[in-house]
Amino acid sequence: KAGVTQTPRYLIKTRGQQVTLSCSPISGHRSVSWYQQTPGQGLQFLFEYFSETQRNKGNFPGRFSGRQFSNSRSEMNVSTLELGDSALYLCASSLENRVYTGELFFGEGSRLTVL
Amino acid sequence: TQLLEQSPQFLSIQEGENLTVYCNSSSVFSSLQWYRQEPGEGPVLLVTVVTGGEVKKLKRLTFQFGDARKDSSLHITAAQPGDTGLYLCAGGPAGGANNLFFGTGTRLTVIP
Numbered sequence: 001k002a003g004v005t006q007t008p009r010y011l012i013k014t015r016g017q018q019v020t021l022s023c024s025p026i027s028g029h030r031s032v033s034w035y036q037q038t039p040g041q042g043l044q045f046l047f048e049y050f051s052e053t054q055r056n057k058g059n060f061p062g063r064f065s066g067r068q069f070s071n072s073r074s075e076m077n078v079s080t081l082e083l084g085d086s087a088l089y090l091c092a093s094s095l096e097n098r099v100y101t102g103e104l105f106f107g108e109g110s111r112l113t114v115l
Numbered sequence: 116t117q118l119l120e121q122s123p124q125f126l127s128i129q130e131g132e133n134l135t136v137y138c139n140s141s142s143v144f145s146s147l148q149w150y151r152q153e154p155g156e157g158p159v160l161l162v163t164v165v166t167g168g169e170v171k172k173l174k175r176l177t178f179q180f181g182d183a184r185k186d187s188s189l190h191i192t193a194a195q196p197g198d199t200g201l202y203l204c205a206g207g208p209a210g211g212a213n214n215l216f217f218g219t220g221t222r223l224t225v226i227p
Binding site (some may be wrong): 004017031033035038040043044045048056061090092094101103104105106107108109 | 145155156158163183203205207215221
């Protein structure tokens, strides 16, 4: 079955602009999580959506937002971009597991460069 | 913030050697996962351990979850060039939430 698809794969923006990244989860997966990966901070959790509701949120400023649609596709938005927002943004989908964290299936990521 | 420290940060070994990667935290986790990430790709799950003291073996890879559920190790026997990649441990909170706390990563290079 098709994996997690993220678009765009690469993009370049300038400071102050905004960006929207898209994620299509594996069919049947209703949970979508977003992570930011940078060389200095590693992988950090941004937020998780389940059935169109934000279920968890990481420690990022309000400039980072997201949403999930009824078909489980998700988007994340970063407004007023800063140089430090340059990173690989990874989306992961999973089946719900109420006991412990299940397997996260990651996409290939969207690499954002802010100039 | 729940921090997971991995050691070593970088590891370069010859094909056929054994190695161990450590993942340590002062926090208790409900589960501990190990992922491997290759350049240009997202992380891929290798294993999930959920019970303190649990040991799981996958071919040449052995994973252990500490008794107190604060630490874990990954041991690779007879490393092969295909094992090259970034190894990440990730601690899972209680209740099945997907806000994993990822470790700092270990970049492994296996030289043929």
